[in-house]
Amino acid sequence: MSLIVEARHRLGRFSLDAGFTSQCGVTALFGRSGSGKTSLLRIIAGLTAPDEGRVSLDGDVLVDTAAGRFVPCHRRRFGYVFQEARLFPHLTVRKNLGYGRWFSPKAARGDDLARIVDLLGIEALLERRPSNLSGGEKQRVAIGRALLSDPRLLLMDEPLAALDEERKAEILPYLERLRDETSVPIVYVSHSVAEVARLADHVVVLEAGKIRATGSAADILGDASVSIAAERRETGALLEGTIRSIDDSNGLTTVVLKTASLLIPGHHDIGRRVRVHIPARDVLLATARPEGISALNILEGTVAGLKAGSGETMDVSVDCGGDVIQSRITRFSTERLGLKIGSPVYAIVKTVAFERP
Amino acid sequence: MDWLVLSDAEWTAIHLSLRISVVAMLASLPFGILVAMALARGRFWGKSLLNGIVHLPLILPPVVTGFILLILFGRRGPVGSFLSDWFGIVLSFRWTGAALACAVMGFPLMVRSIRLSIEAVDRRLEEAAGTLGASPLWVFATVTLPLILPGVIAGMILSFAKAMGEFGATITFVSNIPGETQTLSAAIYTFTQVPGGDLGAMRLTIVAIVISMAALLASEFMARLVGRRIEVE
Incomplete structure:
Protein backbone atom coordinates (compact mmCIF):
# COMPACT_ATOMS: atom_id res chain seq x y z
CA MET A 1 0.00 0.00 0.00
CA SER A 2 1.23 3.45 -0.69
CA LEU A 3 -0.88 6.51 -0.07
CA ILE A 4 0.33 9.77 -1.51
CA VAL A 5 -1.37 12.96 -0.38
CA GLU A 6 -0.60 16.49 -1.37
CA ALA A 7 -3.09 19.26 -0.74
CA ARG A 8 -3.45 22.98 -0.58
CA HIS A 9 -6.75 24.25 0.68
CA ARG A 10 -8.10 27.46 2.15
CA LEU A 11 -10.91 27.51 4.68
CA GLY A 12 -11.65 31.08 5.71
CA ARG A 13 -8.51 32.33 7.43
CA PHE A 14 -7.03 28.87 7.83
CA SER A 15 -4.83 27.52 5.10
CA LEU A 16 -3.67 23.96 4.72
CA ASP A 17 -0.57 23.13 2.72
CA ALA A 18 0.51 19.61 3.48
CA GLY A 19 1.69 16.44 1.83
CA PHE A 20 2.83 13.06 3.01
CA THR A 21 3.36 9.53 1.78
CA SER A 22 2.54 6.54 3.86
CA GLN A 23 3.23 2.85 3.57
CA CYS A 24 1.30 0.06 5.24
CA GLY A 25 0.28 -0.12 8.87
CA VAL A 26 -1.07 2.72 10.98
CA THR A 27 -0.14 6.27 10.07
CA ALA A 28 -1.05 8.84 12.69
CA LEU A 29 -1.84 12.42 11.74
CA PHE A 30 -0.87 14.12 14.91
CA GLY A 31 -1.19 17.69 16.12
CA ARG A 32 -3.16 20.12 18.23
CA SER A 33 -6.79 20.77 17.52
CA GLY A 34 -7.06 23.28 14.70
CA SER A 35 -3.84 22.13 13.06
CA GLY A 36 -5.69 20.84 10.00
CA LYS A 37 -5.67 17.11 10.72
CA THR A 38 -9.39 16.63 10.11
CA SER A 39 -9.34 18.81 6.98
CA LEU A 40 -6.56 16.67 5.55
CA LEU A 41 -8.44 13.47 6.40
CA ARG A 42 -11.62 14.80 4.76
CA ILE A 43 -9.62 15.57 1.63
CA ILE A 44 -8.31 11.98 1.56
CA ALA A 45 -11.87 10.67 2.02
CA GLY A 46 -13.30 12.88 -0.70
CA LEU A 47 -15.64 14.73 1.67
CA THR A 48 -13.80 17.96 0.82
CA ALA A 49 -12.39 18.82 -2.59
CA PRO A 50 -9.01 20.55 -2.15
CA ASP A 51 -8.28 23.80 -3.99
CA GLU A 52 -5.15 22.16 -5.37
CA GLY A 53 -3.54 18.81 -4.88
CA ARG A 54 -3.24 15.11 -5.60
CA VAL A 55 -4.36 12.03 -3.72
CA SER A 56 -3.51 8.54 -4.89
CA LEU A 57 -3.59 5.08 -3.40
CA ASP A 58 -1.42 2.39 -4.98
CA GLY A 59 -1.26 4.32 -8.23
CA ASP A 60 -5.03 4.82 -8.40
CA VAL A 61 -5.37 8.59 -8.73
CA LEU A 62 -8.37 9.84 -6.74
CA VAL A 63 -7.78 13.57 -6.88
CA ASP A 64 -5.66 15.48 -9.32
CA THR A 65 -6.71 19.08 -9.58
CA ALA A 66 -4.23 19.74 -12.39
CA ALA A 67 -5.92 17.08 -14.52
CA GLY A 68 -9.40 17.96 -13.26
CA ARG A 69 -9.89 14.56 -11.67
CA PHE A 70 -12.01 14.05 -8.56
CA VAL A 71 -13.43 10.66 -7.60
CA PRO A 72 -16.50 11.19 -5.39
CA CYS A 73 -16.42 9.88 -1.86
CA HIS A 74 -18.77 6.93 -2.45
CA ARG A 75 -16.58 5.48 -5.22
CA ARG A 76 -13.34 5.53 -3.25
CA ARG A 77 -14.07 2.63 -0.90
CA PHE A 78 -12.33 4.35 2.00
CA GLY A 79 -13.87 3.55 5.36
CA TYR A 80 -14.30 6.56 7.64
CA VAL A 81 -14.81 6.48 11.41
CA PHE A 82 -15.97 9.85 12.67
CA GLN A 83 -15.49 11.43 16.06
CA GLU A 84 -19.15 10.85 16.80
CA ALA A 85 -20.32 7.39 15.77
CA ARG A 86 -22.93 8.64 13.26
CA LEU A 87 -24.92 5.41 13.33
CA PHE A 88 -28.18 5.40 11.41
CA PRO A 89 -30.89 5.80 14.05
CA HIS A 90 -33.57 4.06 11.97
CA LEU A 91 -31.61 0.84 11.58
CA THR A 92 -30.63 -1.86 14.05
CA VAL A 93 -26.97 -2.45 14.84
CA ARG A 94 -26.98 -5.45 12.50
CA LYS A 95 -28.35 -3.38 9.63
CA ASN A 96 -25.96 -0.55 10.40
CA LEU A 97 -23.10 -3.02 10.15
CA GLY A 98 -24.44 -4.37 6.87
CA TYR A 99 -25.07 -0.97 5.30
CA GLY A 100 -21.79 -0.73 3.42
CA ARG A 101 -22.14 -4.27 2.05
CA TRP A 102 -24.94 -3.23 -0.27
CA PHE A 103 -22.55 -1.01 -2.11
CA SER A 104 -19.28 -2.91 -2.04
CA PRO A 105 -18.39 -5.06 -5.03
CA LYS A 106 -19.05 -8.75 -4.39
CA ALA A 107 -15.52 -9.80 -5.28
CA ALA A 108 -14.05 -7.55 -2.60
CA ARG A 109 -16.09 -9.00 0.27
CA GLY A 110 -13.39 -10.49 2.38
CA ASP A 111 -14.26 -9.89 6.00
CA ASP A 112 -17.27 -11.71 7.23
CA LEU A 113 -19.70 -10.33 9.73
CA ALA A 114 -18.99 -12.96 12.37
CA ARG A 115 -15.27 -12.28 12.44
CA ILE A 116 -15.65 -8.49 12.77
CA VAL A 117 -18.41 -8.83 15.35
CA ASP A 118 -16.13 -11.08 17.36
CA LEU A 119 -13.13 -8.79 16.92
CA LEU A 120 -15.07 -5.83 18.29
CA GLY A 121 -17.06 -7.74 20.89
CA ILE A 122 -20.48 -6.55 19.75
CA GLU A 123 -22.43 -9.85 19.50
CA ALA A 124 -24.83 -8.84 22.22
CA LEU A 125 -25.75 -5.57 20.52
CA LEU A 126 -26.76 -6.83 17.09
CA GLU A 127 -30.53 -6.53 17.46
CA ARG A 128 -30.48 -3.26 19.38
CA ARG A 129 -30.98 0.25 18.09
CA PRO A 130 -28.23 2.86 18.23
CA SER A 131 -30.23 5.11 20.56
CA ASN A 132 -29.78 2.74 23.48
CA LEU A 133 -26.08 2.00 23.15
CA SER A 134 -23.38 3.60 25.28
CA GLY A 135 -20.81 5.90 23.68
CA GLY A 136 -18.15 3.21 23.60
CA GLU A 137 -20.52 0.63 22.12
CA LYS A 138 -21.62 3.06 19.43
CA GLN A 139 -18.05 3.77 18.46
CA ARG A 140 -17.25 0.07 18.24
CA VAL A 141 -20.24 -0.48 15.97
CA ALA A 142 -19.14 2.48 13.84
CA ILE A 143 -15.69 0.92 13.45
CA GLY A 144 -17.28 -2.40 12.50
CA ARG A 145 -19.54 -0.71 9.99
CA ALA A 146 -16.58 0.96 8.30
CA LEU A 147 -14.61 -2.31 8.24
CA LEU A 148 -17.48 -4.30 6.76
CA SER A 149 -17.75 -1.97 3.79
CA ASP A 150 -14.47 -3.62 2.66
CA PRO A 151 -12.42 -0.46 2.65
CA ARG A 152 -9.11 -0.22 0.83
CA LEU A 153 -8.05 2.24 3.51
CA LEU A 154 -9.51 3.04 6.90
CA LEU A 155 -9.63 6.68 7.98
CA MET A 156 -10.22 7.37 11.66
CA ASP A 157 -10.87 10.88 12.90
CA GLU A 158 -10.22 10.97 16.65
CA PRO A 159 -12.56 8.04 17.22
CA LEU A 160 -11.93 8.23 20.96
CA ALA A 161 -12.04 11.99 21.49
CA ALA A 162 -15.70 12.12 22.42
CA LEU A 163 -15.34 9.38 25.03
CA ASP A 164 -14.32 9.48 28.68
CA GLU A 165 -11.17 7.75 29.94
CA GLU A 166 -12.97 4.56 30.84
CA ARG A 167 -14.56 4.19 27.42
CA LYS A 168 -11.23 4.97 25.76
CA ALA A 169 -9.59 2.20 27.73
CA GLU A 170 -12.44 -0.06 26.59
CA ILE A 171 -11.88 0.61 22.89
CA LEU A 172 -8.09 0.93 22.61
CA PRO A 173 -7.46 -2.83 22.89
CA TYR A 174 -9.92 -3.40 20.03
CA LEU A 175 -8.04 -0.89 17.90
CA GLU A 176 -4.79 -2.71 18.66
CA ARG A 177 -6.35 -6.00 17.60
CA LEU A 178 -7.64 -4.29 14.49
CA ARG A 179 -4.14 -3.13 13.62
CA ASP A 180 -2.65 -6.58 14.25
CA GLU A 181 -5.39 -8.75 12.76
CA THR A 182 -6.60 -6.98 9.63
CA SER A 183 -4.58 -6.02 6.63
CA VAL A 184 -6.36 -2.72 6.02
CA PRO A 185 -4.01 0.25 6.27
CA ILE A 186 -5.19 2.94 8.67
CA VAL A 187 -4.78 6.70 8.81
CA TYR A 188 -5.48 7.74 12.37
CA VAL A 189 -6.05 11.35 13.42
CA SER A 190 -5.33 12.19 17.03
CA HIS A 191 -4.01 14.84 19.36
CA SER A 192 -3.29 12.38 22.13
CA VAL A 193 0.27 11.14 22.57
CA ALA A 194 -0.98 8.13 24.49
CA GLU A 195 -3.18 6.95 21.61
CA VAL A 196 -0.55 7.58 18.97
CA ALA A 197 2.07 5.85 21.12
CA ARG A 198 -0.04 2.73 21.37
CA LEU A 199 -1.26 2.49 17.82
CA ALA A 200 0.89 4.21 15.24
CA ASP A 201 3.79 2.83 13.24
CA HIS A 202 4.39 6.05 11.40
CA VAL A 203 3.64 9.59 12.58
CA VAL A 204 2.98 12.78 10.60
CA VAL A 205 3.04 15.89 12.79
CA LEU A 206 0.90 18.80 11.63
CA GLU A 207 1.14 22.33 12.93
CA ALA A 208 -0.94 25.27 11.68
CA GLY A 209 -1.78 23.50 8.44
CA LYS A 210 1.79 22.48 7.61
CA ILE A 211 3.78 19.27 8.05
CA ARG A 212 6.21 19.73 10.88
CA ALA A 213 7.83 16.29 10.99
CA THR A 214 7.34 12.74 9.76
CA GLY A 215 8.95 9.54 10.87
CA SER A 216 8.54 6.39 12.87
CA ALA A 217 6.46 6.59 16.04
CA ALA A 218 9.38 5.98 18.37
CA ASP A 219 11.54 8.68 16.76
CA ILE A 220 8.84 11.32 16.64
CA LEU A 221 7.39 10.79 20.10
CA GLY A 222 10.80 10.69 21.72
CA ASP A 223 11.73 14.03 20.25
CA ALA A 224 10.88 16.74 22.73
CA SER A 225 10.91 19.53 20.13
CA VAL A 226 8.20 17.82 18.11
CA SER A 227 5.94 17.27 21.01
CA ILE A 228 5.26 20.99 21.28
CA ALA A 229 2.85 20.23 18.52
CA ALA A 230 0.85 18.32 21.09
CA GLU A 231 0.60 19.06 24.76
CA ARG A 232 4.11 19.62 26.06
CA ARG A 233 3.24 17.76 29.20
CA GLU A 234 2.96 14.54 27.28
CA THR A 235 6.55 14.29 25.99
CA GLY A 236 8.17 11.03 26.85
CA ALA A 237 9.78 7.87 25.65
CA MET B 1 -83.48 6.64 12.25
CA ASP B 2 -84.50 6.81 8.61
CA TRP B 3 -83.02 10.25 8.25
CA LEU B 4 -79.53 8.77 8.66
CA VAL B 5 -79.77 6.75 5.44
CA LEU B 6 -77.70 8.33 2.68
CA SER B 7 -79.20 8.80 -0.77
CA ASP B 8 -77.37 7.70 -3.93
CA ALA B 9 -76.47 11.28 -4.79
CA GLU B 10 -74.96 11.74 -1.36
CA TRP B 11 -72.94 8.53 -1.67
CA THR B 12 -71.66 9.78 -5.01
CA ALA B 13 -70.53 13.06 -3.44
CA ILE B 14 -68.70 11.22 -0.63
CA HIS B 15 -67.11 8.80 -3.03
CA LEU B 16 -66.02 11.62 -5.32
CA SER B 17 -64.61 13.64 -2.46
CA LEU B 18 -62.50 10.72 -1.24
CA ARG B 19 -61.26 9.98 -4.73
CA ILE B 20 -60.36 13.61 -5.43
CA SER B 21 -58.57 13.97 -2.09
CA VAL B 22 -56.56 10.77 -2.44
CA VAL B 23 -55.55 11.57 -6.03
CA ALA B 24 -54.65 15.15 -5.08
CA MET B 25 -52.53 13.92 -2.17
CA LEU B 26 -50.69 11.18 -4.07
CA ALA B 27 -50.11 13.21 -7.24
CA SER B 28 -48.65 16.16 -5.37
CA LEU B 29 -46.38 14.01 -3.14
CA PRO B 30 -43.38 13.65 -5.49
CA PHE B 31 -43.51 17.35 -6.34
CA GLY B 32 -43.92 18.17 -2.66
CA ILE B 33 -40.76 16.23 -1.72
CA LEU B 34 -38.84 17.72 -4.62
CA VAL B 35 -39.82 21.31 -3.84
CA ALA B 36 -39.28 20.82 -0.09
CA MET B 37 -35.81 19.41 -0.86
CA ALA B 38 -35.00 22.38 -3.10
CA LEU B 39 -36.22 24.88 -0.49
CA ALA B 40 -34.47 23.17 2.42
CA ARG B 41 -31.14 22.35 0.77
CA GLY B 42 -30.88 24.15 -2.55
CA ARG B 43 -28.95 27.34 -3.15
CA PHE B 44 -30.19 28.87 -6.37
CA TRP B 45 -31.38 32.13 -7.82
CA GLY B 46 -35.09 32.71 -7.30
CA LYS B 47 -35.42 30.53 -4.20
CA SER B 48 -37.48 33.20 -2.40
CA LEU B 49 -39.66 33.51 -5.48
CA LEU B 50 -40.29 29.75 -5.52
CA ASN B 51 -41.06 29.87 -1.81
CA GLY B 52 -43.53 32.72 -2.43
CA ILE B 53 -45.29 30.94 -5.26
CA VAL B 54 -45.62 27.73 -3.24
CA HIS B 55 -47.15 29.61 -0.33
CA LEU B 56 -49.43 31.81 -2.44
CA PRO B 57 -52.49 29.52 -2.23
CA LEU B 58 -52.25 29.72 1.57
CA ILE B 59 -52.53 33.50 1.56
CA LEU B 60 -54.75 34.24 -1.43
CA PRO B 61 -58.55 33.96 -1.12
CA PRO B 62 -59.39 30.47 -2.47
CA VAL B 63 -61.70 32.03 -5.04
CA VAL B 64 -58.73 33.94 -6.48
CA THR B 65 -56.68 30.73 -6.69
CA GLY B 66 -59.63 29.03 -8.40
CA PHE B 67 -59.95 31.88 -10.86
CA ILE B 68 -56.22 31.81 -11.68
CA LEU B 69 -56.52 28.06 -12.29
CA LEU B 70 -59.50 28.72 -14.55
CA ILE B 71 -57.50 31.26 -16.55
CA LEU B 72 -54.46 28.99 -16.85
CA PHE B 73 -56.06 25.55 -17.13
CA GLY B 74 -59.40 26.45 -18.76
CA ARG B 75 -59.97 25.11 -22.25
CA ARG B 76 -58.77 28.40 -23.77
CA GLY B 77 -56.10 29.07 -21.17
CA PRO B 78 -52.42 28.75 -22.14
CA VAL B 79 -51.83 25.52 -20.19
CA GLY B 80 -55.33 24.13 -20.66
CA SER B 81 -55.33 24.50 -24.46
CA PHE B 82 -51.85 22.95 -24.64
CA LEU B 83 -52.97 19.97 -22.57
CA SER B 84 -56.16 19.42 -24.54
CA ASP B 85 -54.52 19.92 -27.99
CA TRP B 86 -51.52 17.69 -27.41
CA PHE B 87 -52.63 15.17 -24.81
CA GLY B 88 -56.40 15.34 -24.95
CA ILE B 89 -56.50 16.13 -21.24
CA VAL B 90 -59.32 18.41 -20.17
CA LEU B 91 -59.31 19.62 -16.60
CA SER B 92 -61.99 22.30 -16.48
CA PHE B 93 -65.32 21.08 -15.15
CA ARG B 94 -63.96 17.56 -14.61
CA TRP B 95 -63.15 15.74 -11.38
CA THR B 96 -59.49 15.77 -12.40
CA GLY B 97 -59.72 19.58 -12.32
CA ALA B 98 -61.12 19.40 -8.82
CA ALA B 99 -58.15 17.20 -7.85
CA LEU B 100 -55.78 19.79 -9.33
CA ALA B 101 -57.45 22.59 -7.37
CA CYS B 102 -57.26 20.56 -4.15
CA ALA B 103 -53.63 19.63 -4.79
CA VAL B 104 -52.68 23.27 -5.33
CA MET B 105 -54.49 24.35 -2.17
CA GLY B 106 -52.90 21.62 -0.06
CA PHE B 107 -49.42 21.98 -1.58
CA PRO B 108 -48.04 24.69 0.77
CA LEU B 109 -49.08 22.65 3.81
CA MET B 110 -47.43 19.52 2.46
CA VAL B 111 -44.22 21.33 1.48
CA ARG B 112 -43.94 23.08 4.85
CA SER B 113 -44.26 19.87 6.78
CA ILE B 114 -41.75 17.95 4.63
CA ARG B 115 -39.34 20.88 4.53
CA LEU B 116 -39.23 21.13 8.32
CA SER B 117 -38.40 17.45 8.63
CA ILE B 118 -35.68 17.70 5.97
CA GLU B 119 -34.10 20.58 7.84
CA ALA B 120 -34.07 18.46 10.99
CA VAL B 121 -32.10 15.64 9.33
CA ASP B 122 -28.51 15.36 10.59
CA ARG B 123 -26.50 15.80 7.42
CA ARG B 124 -23.53 14.14 9.01
CA LEU B 125 -25.44 10.86 8.73
CA GLU B 126 -25.71 11.36 4.98
CA GLU B 127 -21.98 12.05 4.86
CA ALA B 128 -21.36 8.79 6.73
CA ALA B 129 -23.54 6.89 4.24
CA GLY B 130 -21.46 8.39 1.43
CA THR B 131 -18.23 7.10 2.96
CA LEU B 132 -19.82 3.63 3.09
CA GLY B 133 -20.27 3.66 -0.66
CA ALA B 134 -23.81 4.96 -1.14
CA SER B 135 -24.31 7.29 -4.10
CA PRO B 136 -26.33 10.48 -3.46
CA LEU B 137 -29.50 8.83 -4.77
CA TRP B 138 -29.04 5.82 -2.51
CA VAL B 139 -28.28 8.09 0.42
CA PHE B 140 -31.61 9.79 -0.15
CA ALA B 141 -33.49 6.50 -0.45
CA THR B 142 -31.88 4.70 2.49
CA VAL B 143 -31.09 7.48 4.96
CA THR B 144 -32.86 10.76 4.21
CA LEU B 145 -36.24 9.36 3.22
CA PRO B 146 -36.64 7.04 6.24
CA LEU B 147 -35.64 9.88 8.55
CA ILE B 148 -38.13 12.38 7.08
CA LEU B 149 -40.96 9.83 6.91
CA PRO B 150 -42.88 11.27 9.89
CA GLY B 151 -42.84 14.69 8.22
CA VAL B 152 -43.90 13.19 4.89
CA ILE B 153 -46.82 11.37 6.52
CA ALA B 154 -47.90 14.51 8.35
CA GLY B 155 -47.70 16.44 5.07
CA MET B 156 -49.81 13.83 3.29
CA ILE B 157 -52.50 13.93 5.98
CA LEU B 158 -52.57 17.73 5.92
CA SER B 159 -52.88 17.72 2.15
CA PHE B 160 -55.68 15.13 2.33
CA ALA B 161 -57.54 17.10 5.00
CA LYS B 162 -57.20 20.31 3.04
CA ALA B 163 -58.56 18.54 -0.06
CA MET B 164 -61.55 17.18 1.87
CA GLY B 165 -62.43 20.66 3.07
CA GLU B 166 -61.55 22.59 -0.08
CA PHE B 167 -64.49 24.56 -1.46
CA GLY B 168 -63.71 28.00 -2.88
CA ALA B 169 -61.04 27.19 -5.44
CA THR B 170 -62.81 24.00 -6.55
CA ILE B 171 -66.21 25.59 -7.11
CA THR B 172 -64.63 28.50 -8.98
CA PHE B 173 -62.50 26.31 -11.23
CA VAL B 174 -64.71 23.29 -11.93
CA SER B 175 -68.13 24.48 -10.71
CA ASN B 176 -70.56 22.24 -8.80
CA ILE B 177 -71.70 19.48 -11.15
CA PRO B 178 -73.36 16.54 -9.36
CA GLY B 179 -71.57 13.30 -10.14
CA GLU B 180 -68.55 15.02 -11.70
CA THR B 181 -67.27 17.85 -9.53
CA GLN B 182 -69.73 18.02 -6.64
CA THR B 183 -67.61 17.21 -3.59
CA LEU B 184 -68.82 16.71 -0.04
CA SER B 185 -68.42 20.38 0.80
CA ALA B 186 -70.13 21.50 -2.38
CA ALA B 187 -72.99 19.07 -1.75
CA ILE B 188 -73.51 20.42 1.78
CA TYR B 189 -73.50 23.93 0.38
CA THR B 190 -76.08 22.94 -2.25
CA PHE B 191 -78.32 21.38 0.45
CA THR B 192 -78.27 24.60 2.43
CA GLN B 193 -79.41 26.52 -0.63
CA VAL B 194 -82.66 24.54 -1.13
CA PRO B 195 -85.68 24.50 1.21
CA GLY B 196 -85.77 21.30 3.33
CA GLY B 197 -82.15 20.43 2.60
CA ASP B 198 -81.14 20.63 6.27
CA LEU B 199 -81.36 16.89 6.89
CA GLY B 200 -79.15 16.08 3.91
CA ALA B 201 -76.64 18.70 5.03
CA MET B 202 -76.67 17.17 8.54
CA ARG B 203 -76.05 13.65 7.21
CA LEU B 204 -73.09 14.79 5.10
CA THR B 205 -71.74 16.86 7.99
CA ILE B 206 -71.64 13.75 10.16
CA VAL B 207 -69.84 11.88 7.38
CA ALA B 208 -67.34 14.73 7.05
CA ILE B 209 -66.62 14.62 10.79
CA VAL B 210 -66.13 10.85 10.71
CA ILE B 211 -63.72 11.01 7.76
CA SER B 212 -61.72 13.86 9.33
CA MET B 213 -61.42 12.05 12.65
CA ALA B 214 -60.37 8.84 10.92
CA ALA B 215 -57.67 10.70 8.97
CA LEU B 216 -56.42 12.35 12.15
CA LEU B 217 -56.28 9.06 14.07
CA ALA B 218 -54.55 7.34 11.16
CA SER B 219 -51.88 10.04 11.07
CA GLU B 220 -51.34 9.81 14.85
CA PHE B 221 -51.04 6.05 14.61
CA MET B 222 -48.58 6.15 11.74
CA ALA B 223 -46.51 8.90 13.32
CA ARG B 224 -46.21 6.80 16.48
CA LEU B 225 -45.31 3.70 14.49
CA VAL B 226 -42.57 5.54 12.59
CA GLY B 227 -41.49 7.56 15.60
CA ARG B 228 -40.82 4.43 17.58
CA ARG B 229 -38.38 3.30 14.92
CA ILE B 230 -36.61 6.61 14.59
CA GLU B 231 -35.40 7.89 17.88
CA VAL B 232 -32.90 10.65 17.43
CA GLU B 233 -29.47 9.70 18.69
Missing part, protein backbone atom coordinates in the same frame (compact mmCIF):
# COMPACT_ATOMS: atom_id res chain seq x y z
CA LEU A 238 8.05 5.23 23.58
CA LEU A 239 9.50 1.78 24.15
CA GLU A 240 8.60 -1.58 22.71
CA GLY A 241 8.74 -4.80 24.65
CA THR A 242 7.37 -8.28 25.16
CA ILE A 243 5.08 -9.41 27.96
CA ARG A 244 7.07 -11.87 30.08
CA SER A 245 4.98 -12.73 33.10
CA ILE A 246 1.79 -11.83 34.89
CA ASP A 247 1.22 -11.35 38.57
CA ASP A 248 -2.51 -11.91 38.79
CA SER A 249 -2.84 -11.46 42.52
CA ASN A 250 -1.48 -7.92 42.30
CA GLY A 251 -2.80 -7.13 38.84
CA LEU A 252 0.67 -6.42 37.45
CA THR A 253 2.49 -7.45 34.28
CA THR A 254 6.21 -7.59 33.56
CA VAL A 255 7.39 -6.25 30.21
CA VAL A 256 10.89 -6.92 28.96
CA LEU A 257 12.31 -4.16 26.79
CA LYS A 258 15.67 -4.51 25.07
CA THR A 259 17.38 -5.33 28.37
CA ALA A 260 15.50 -3.54 31.10
CA SER A 261 12.23 -4.83 32.47
CA LEU A 262 9.24 -2.86 33.72
CA LEU A 263 6.23 -3.58 35.89
CA ILE A 264 3.09 -2.15 34.36
CA PRO A 265 -0.48 -2.29 35.58
CA GLY A 266 -3.14 -4.52 34.02
CA HIS A 267 -3.43 -7.98 32.60
CA HIS A 268 -1.86 -8.81 29.22
CA ASP A 269 -1.26 -11.95 27.18
CA ILE A 270 2.20 -13.46 27.65
CA GLY A 271 4.42 -13.17 24.60
CA ARG A 272 2.59 -10.23 23.08
CA ARG A 273 4.52 -7.25 21.76
CA VAL A 274 3.37 -4.05 23.43
CA ARG A 275 4.38 -0.44 23.45
CA VAL A 276 4.73 1.54 26.60
CA HIS A 277 4.80 5.29 26.75
CA ILE A 278 6.59 6.79 29.74
CA PRO A 279 5.80 10.50 30.16
CA ALA A 280 9.03 12.39 30.88
CA ARG A 281 7.46 14.36 33.71
CA ASP A 282 6.75 11.10 35.58
CA VAL A 283 10.38 9.92 35.66
CA LEU A 284 12.54 10.73 38.72
CA LEU A 285 16.33 10.60 38.68
CA ALA A 286 18.62 9.61 41.54
CA THR A 287 22.40 9.29 41.75
CA ALA A 288 22.22 6.47 44.32
CA ARG A 289 19.84 3.49 44.35
CA PRO A 290 16.93 4.62 46.49
CA GLU A 291 15.69 2.43 49.33
CA GLY A 292 12.29 2.28 50.96
CA ILE A 293 10.48 3.83 48.03
CA SER A 294 7.03 2.94 46.70
CA ALA A 295 7.99 3.16 43.02
CA LEU A 296 8.36 -0.32 41.52
CA ASN A 297 10.60 0.44 38.56
CA ILE A 298 14.16 1.46 39.31
CA LEU A 299 16.34 1.31 36.20
CA GLU A 300 20.08 1.69 36.20
CA GLY A 301 21.63 3.67 33.35
CA THR A 302 23.81 6.53 32.24
CA VAL A 303 22.93 10.03 31.11
CA ALA A 304 22.96 10.00 27.32
CA GLY A 305 21.79 13.51 26.63
CA LEU A 306 20.91 16.80 28.28
CA LYS A 307 18.71 19.29 26.54
CA ALA A 308 17.44 22.54 28.02
CA GLY A 309 13.70 22.74 27.78
CA SER A 310 11.67 25.91 27.92
CA GLY A 311 11.99 27.95 31.13
CA GLU A 312 13.48 26.20 34.10
CA THR A 313 13.27 22.61 32.82
CA MET A 314 15.86 20.21 31.52
CA ASP A 315 15.16 17.11 29.41
CA VAL A 316 17.52 14.30 30.34
CA SER A 317 17.79 11.09 28.32
CA VAL A 318 18.93 8.08 30.25
CA ASP A 319 20.31 5.05 28.44
CA CYS A 320 19.33 1.96 30.41
CA GLY A 321 21.12 -0.77 28.50
CA GLY A 322 19.77 0.22 25.10
CA ASP A 323 16.39 1.50 26.21
CA VAL A 324 16.40 5.29 26.32
CA ILE A 325 14.08 6.86 28.87
CA GLN A 326 13.29 10.57 28.95
CA SER A 327 13.09 12.47 32.19
CA ARG A 328 12.05 16.06 32.64
CA ILE A 329 13.53 17.67 35.74
CA THR A 330 14.38 21.24 36.74
CA ARG A 331 17.65 22.83 35.78
CA PHE A 332 18.29 23.33 39.48
CA SER A 333 18.08 19.58 40.12
CA THR A 334 20.46 18.90 37.24
CA GLU A 335 23.05 21.18 38.84
CA ARG A 336 22.43 19.87 42.33
CA LEU A 337 22.98 16.27 41.21
CA GLY A 338 25.89 17.33 39.02
CA LEU A 339 24.50 15.45 35.99
CA LYS A 340 26.75 15.30 32.94
CA ILE A 341 26.78 13.10 29.90
CA GLY A 342 27.99 9.69 31.04
CA SER A 343 27.03 10.12 34.71
CA PRO A 344 25.55 6.93 36.20
CA VAL A 345 21.94 7.48 37.36
CA TYR A 346 18.86 5.56 38.44
CA ALA A 347 15.63 6.33 36.62
CA ILE A 348 12.58 5.79 38.82
CA VAL A 349 9.14 5.25 37.32
CA LYS A 350 5.95 4.66 39.28
CA THR A 351 3.92 1.80 37.87
CA VAL A 352 0.76 3.91 37.94
CA ALA A 353 2.45 6.45 35.62
CA PHE A 354 1.98 4.10 32.65
CA GLU A 355 -0.85 4.99 30.42
CA ARG A 356 -1.78 1.41 29.78
CA PRO A 357 -5.01 0.41 31.48
